[in-house]
Amino acid sequence: MNRNRVSIVNEGERIIVYLSGEIDHYTASIIRGEIDSAIHGSAPSLLVLDFEKVSFMDSAGIGLIIGRINEMKRVNSVNDDNVIITNTNGIIESLISLAGLSRLISKIN
Amino acid sequence: MKILNEMKLTIPSKSQNEGFSRTAIAAFVAQLDPTVQEISEIKTAVSEAVTNCIVHAYKNTMGNIDIVARILSENKIYIRIKDKGCGIEDIKQAREALFTTSPDEERAGLGFSVMESFMDTLRVTSRIGKGTTVVMIKSLKTKSDFYEK
Ligand SMILES: Nc1ncnc2c1ncn2[C@@H]1O[C@H](COP(=O)(O)OP(=O)(O)OP(=O)(O)O)[C@@H](O)[C@H]1O
Numbered sequence: 001m002n003r004n005r006v007s008i009v010n011e012g013e014r015i016i017v018y019l020s021g022e023i024d025h026y027t028a029s030i031i032r033g034e035i036d037s038a039i040h041g042s043a044p045s046l047l048v049l050d051f052e053k054v055s056f057m058d059s060a061g062i063g064l065i066i067g068r069i070n071e072m073k074r075v076n077s078v079n080d081d082n083v084i085i086t087n088t089n090g091i092i093e094s095l096i097s098l099a100g101l102s103r104l105i106s107k108i109n
Numbered sequence: 110m111k112i113l114n115e116m117k118l119t120i121p122s123k124s125q126n127e128g129f130s131r132t133a134i135a136a137f138v139a140q141l142d143p144t145v146q147e148i149s150e151i152k153t154a155v156s157e158a159v160t161n162c163i164v165h166a167y168k169n170t171m172g173n174i175d176i177v178a179r180i181l182s183e184n185k186i187y188i189r190i191k192d193k194g195c196g197i198e199d200i201k202q203a204r205e206a207l208f209t210t211s212p213d214e215e216r217a218g219l220g221f222s223v224m225e226s227f228m229d230t231l232r233v234t235s236r237i238g239k240g241t242t243v244v245m246i247k248s249l250k251t252k253s254d255f256y257e258k
Pocket residue numbers: 059060063157161162165166167192194195196197203204208209210211215216217218219220221222241
């Protein structure tokens with residue numbers, strides 16, 4: 001559905017994903033495909049997930065984040081996290097903290 | 110506790126109904142003037158319970174999900190989400206954070222933790238082969254006089 005558009009800015013070394021709309025189990029699988037094809041296309045060393053325009057998210061969004069962390073490790077053959085989460089609002093931040101992923105929240109420039 | 114209002118919704122376990130069901134509950138609850146935060150918390154909790162019916166209870170099949178929402182006295186919201194699916198073997202284990210029976214599908218195992226942290230009360234009853242019922246209650250902080258007039 002096009003109300004869950006994902007826009008991806010590919011800078012080669014870094015991919016920034018501007019998520020928008022509602023992230024639930026239904027939309028997460030669509031979003032996952034789009035992000036993974038960008039990751040596989042250019043094997044970036046950093047993935048930035050921007051949540052500014054996300055109007056709703058549940059645990060499927062957490063599954064989406066964890067899945068991308070694993071995908072980035074696989075592509076780069078490393079064990080360190082190379083995912084940054086940015087522009088989260090109150091409720092998305094509570095979800096991320098429930099998942100123990102607060103360390104990934106950061107501002108980007 | 111007095112029931113001041115009630116709605117019932119039955120939907121087939123289609124993934125597309127996740128968005129519809131949480132929005133419908135949010136619209137019903139809106140008459141009590143909840144805060145944006147309270148609405149988001151309720152929508153997220155409903156989404157977790159409904160998604161569990163779709164991806165776990167009726168995994169590989171299709172069945173009905175029965176939803177009841179009530180407005181109780183003292184600004185309390187009662188939500189019951191019921192399926193007639195596979196049931197849960199060990200409820201205590203299922204409710205533990207990060208526990209999931211389908212890690213391969215990118216499940217975080219956080220659904221019940223989210224329901225627990227966003228609602229005041231979470232009750233789960235289940236019977237193998239018969240189905241699962243989730244009851245959630247939340248007291249809204251903003252006091253509405255909608256039913257006192
Ligand atoms: N309605 C249900 N019917 C059958 N099993 C269920 C139901 N709800 C939950 N479960 C079981 O309980 C486990 C935990 O549920 P929970 O929602 O916490 O995590 P999850 O659904 O696996 O992952 P997430 O919600 O983070 O995507 C599930 O993996 C599943 O085995």
